[in-house]
Amino acid sequence: MKKKPTAAELEILQILWESGASTVRFVNETINKRKTKEIGYTTTLKMMQLMHQKNMLQRESSGRTHIYEAGVSEEATQKSMLNKMLETTFKGSAMKMVMQLLGNRETTSEEFSQIRNYLNELEEQQEKD
Numbered sequence: 001m002k003k004k005p006t007a008a009e010l011e012i013l014q015i016l017w018e019s020g021a022s023t024v025r026f027v028n029e030t031i032n033k034r035k036t037k038e039i040g041y042t043t044t045l046k047m048m049q050l051m052h053q054k055n056m057l058q059r060e061s062s063g064r065t066h067i068y069e070a071g072v073s074e075e076a077t078q079k080s081m082l083n084k085m086l087e088t089t090f091k092g093s094a095m096k097m098v099m100q101l102l103g104n105r106e107t108t109s110e111e112f113s114q115i116r117n118y119l120n121e122l123e124e125q126q127e128k129d
Helices: 007-019 024-034 041-053 074-090 094-104 109-128
Strands: 057-062 065-070
Touching: 007 024, 007 041, 007 065, 007 074, 024 041, 024 065, 041 057, 074 094
Parallel strands: none
Antiparallel strands: 057 065
16 A cells, blocks of 8 residues: 555445445444444545545446445555554554553453564464564
């Protein structure tokens, strides 16, 4: 992904990643269920049209209805945004970022266990390479 999505674009992408191909109406209704301030249909439509032009969304025409789906993967988007934050905010230090993240919120024992398992897997993989 060349440019990171704005907060509004990311919200639309998250809906499409969760729900799959959807109409503008569905996306708009989902956004409005999540927000306290209602967003108009035409605002959502315009955003999705612009995202289509940026190749963030794919569009299929079905009569008068357009069906949109994410044109970028969730994993690639997360990786790109995380790398950008790592470089700009933490000067490339993954340790600083992880320490800050773990210190800023309560982490469950299950999450700690999953993190430990993942770190063990990474360590084993590095020893093999």
